[in-house]
Amino acid sequence: MAGRFWDPDGSRYGIPTYPFRMAPDGLATRRQLRTTGLRPGGQDIAAQLLWLSRRYRRPGRSPVRVAYLYRIDLALPVRPMTPAKWAALAKANTSRRVCPECSTDAGYCIPTSLGMCVTCAYPDTQRAA
Structure with missing residues (x-):
């Protein structure tokens, strides 16, 4: 082959x-x-x-x-990252963690399949701790 x-x-x-x-x-x-x-x-x-x-x-x-x-x-x-690029990257990563429904930091990246945090996506489901 x-x-x-x-x-x-x-x-x-x-x-x-x-x-x-x-x-x-x-x-x-x-x-x-x-x-x-x-x-x-x-x-x-x-x-x-x-x-x-x-x-x-x-x-x-x-x-x-x-x-x-x-x-x-x-x-x-490879070109080194500038402070402005580091700031832009941090801002982009932060925006991926904020839920558009409840406007809170979910503590993880919001799944694109849901478009919101798991708590907002499934409000009736209670977490077993």
């Missing part, structure tokens, strides 16, 4: 393509770059990984998954 996605010169897929876990050294995904404190920094995609996934094998969905690879030597360091 690995031969299906083996295209190191890019003649079949347009860019160099490798099967899952067979990428050459010097290339990394965004997530791998981030764990090392790097970011792509505006560079183009250098290659891609393709693999078949059983999880996504459903009607109307392609079972082929893709991960783009970037060159590590061209990656730049």
Whole structure:
């Protein structure tokens, strides 16, 4: 199955393509770059990984998954968070905890499926302590 996605010169897929876990050294995904404190920094995609996934094998969905690879030597360091970004992040996280119905801090992130805290969503249910 690995031969299906083996295209190191890019003649079949347009860019160099490798099967899952067979990428050459010097290339990394965004997530791998981030764990090392790097970011792509505006560079183009250098290659891609393709693999078949059983999880996504459903009607109307392609079972082929893709991960783009970037060159590590061209990656730049991650920009540090500024005080304004930290404040904006704290404000956003706080707003996720405040119930729009009762306007109290729930102590947890409000589930988007409910749109309100559990106490407001299920007022008749008493908590067993």
